[in-house]
Amino acid sequence: MGPAARQHGPRTMATMGTTLTFLGAAGTVTGSAFLLERGTQRVLVDCGLYQGEREWRRRNWEPFAVDPATIGNVVLSHAHLDHCGYLPALVRQGFTGPAWCTEGTAALAAIVLRDSAHLQEEDAEHAREAGYSRHDKPMPLYDAADAERAIEALCPCDYTLPVPLADGITLNLTRAGHILGSASSRVDVFGSSVLFSGDLGRPTHPLLLPREDPPAARTVVVESTYGDRTHPAPGRHPHAVLAEAMRRAERLRGAVVVPAFAVDRTELVLRAISDLLARGEAPDLPVYVDSPMALAALEVYARPGLRAELRPDVGPRLFELPRVHAVRSVQESVALNFPEEPCVIVSASGMATGGRVVHHLRHLLPERRNTVVLTGYQAVGTRGRDLAEGARQLKMFGRYVPVRAEVLVDEEFSVHADSGEVLAWLRRLPEPPETVYVVHGEPPAAAELAGRIRDELDWTAVVPRHGEKVRIDPA
Structure with missing residues (x-):
């Protein structure tokens, strides 16, 4: 035992604090992944595939930031590929825990993941046959067997009913109104709370009920896909x-x-x-x-x-x-x-x-x-x-x-909330959060939404960097 440990005693889970690391959707509108850590407990909220520019797609092939075998739980906000599509790769690298989501997300994610694995295999085969890959033997990021193992990990749960993830860690889902099964996720960790908006829907979705009001949380992580835009008002002749x-x-x-x-x-x-x-x-x-x-x-x-x-x-x-x-x-x-x-x-x-x-x-x-x-x-x-x-x-x-x-x-x-609609959702929080982290947007969109949050709500709003880690427990 070193001098510092002898002076202050061994570090316990209660003294180590709770951290949040932005492993995806930071600096870009894709690849959502946010890691909560408390001692040896790890919860990954969203497990998305990077899409778009090669700079981001390459990150799909990098080893995950932490050993997937050490992640106890995954929470999926919804079934779009940029929020759930990396799960088979995580399983391939050693993740064996449950992936919590709504019943609708579980049903749709099974479809999405099987299709994604098929496309991964098909693209690798096309590259091999056409010879336009830089690799002698192009390989898929994951295959059908990985997708089936990921689907087996899906654990459906109800909106609003608390789900115990581990001692001192609880999950609550509320309806986000983006696609069927989409949810905002609040994770309570030993007295701290962090709310992940997921992708927020619009109040005017033609098929789905509107999103629910958000619950109170010390920390809020909010999307900004349309953070610098306002959707056009419906005209007399839709579409x-x-x-x-x-x-x-x-x-x-x-x-x-x-x-x-x-x-x-x-x-x-x-x-x-x-x-x-x-x-x-x-x-x-x-x-x-x-x-x-x-x-x-x-x-x-x-x-x-x-x-x-x-x-x-x-x-x-x-x-x-x-x-x-x-x-x-x-x-x-x-x-x-x-x-x-x-x-x-x-x-x-x-x-x-x-x-x-x-x-x-x-x-x-x-x-x-x-x-x-x-x-x-x-x-x-x-x-x-x-x-x-x-x-x-x-x-x-x-x-x-x-x-x-x-x-x-x-x-x-579009079924993504625009800038004003995101602000309207934030205003429905029962009390102001300590910090709002603005993610899942291209840099101009995220920066503009963060500015509006600061100017109009007078809250602390930050656009985090990729890989940035912050404390989310009380000071």
Whole structure:
């Protein structure tokens, strides 16, 4: 025992304090991961995959910041890949504990993780066959077996009911209203409390009940995806951009390609098309849902046991489309690369980072008669972002493809709270927190939201650095 230990006595869990380390979604809008530590206890809140620019994607391949075998619990806010997609890699590296989440998140995450593992394996095989990888034998980040082990770790729990994670550590989830099953997570650690917003939804989500008011917490970690923006007010003709794209397709005998996240966004796109047809604002074109993951997610949204999260005015069917077609086989998907009539193709992924939509874009972007409609946030470094910013060519499967199709952005699909809506959620806290940490945003968005929190609420608001560790217990 050294002199310091003899003078002050051995350090106990009570004297070591509780720390929070920002392992992801700091300096970027992807890869959410936040580590709580108290003595030997470790809880990881969110376990997201990095997407977008190569700078961030490379971090998926780095050894995790701590030994995953020493993490006792994982908490997942929702089933989007940037919040749950690293879990199979964590399991592959030794994590054996439970991953707590809502029932809706567990159902959707199983779909997302299986699809992600398939894409990881497929991309590695494409790279090997085409020879465009720098590695002699390209390997996936994780495989199907890793995904199944991660799915086995999922532990569904109810909103509002406390979940004991370990001695002195408790979890409470509240509805976030972003996608089905999405939650804000409050973790109480030996008298300290930290609230993670997760991705916050908008009060006007077409399918889901609005988010709940947040519980009190000493520390708040809040997202800032749209921290520097305000969503446009609803117009007299919702989704006029999508309606115009469909009319253009009918006029030019072309196709409308809609890159859409398989979870939640596909549901909203189909509902929007249904509403446009009901109002007579768009032609009745055949609609192809070309994403096995999206089709599986649609079934989850329709489960009777999960309808408690849906708005009361949502009927037994989420949408009414007389000419909707489920595309399941690869052969059916390949045929859509050469459509014989005007149509709408809704396919994942939403940022065109992978999946069947990339094949459709490869074949349909070069023709001026076609249209691409982007339906949500496009992270820096993704093909979707490049298209939104006017790219004249895109690189796909090792080759550059010209962009001659018209590219439109329908901003009315966003289910991320904007700057004002995030502030409104923070104002509903029962008491001011000691510190608000602003994460999950590109640097300008995070900085602007932090400034608004300081100026309008007079609270301490900080944009943490990647890897930064802070104390969250009482001083």
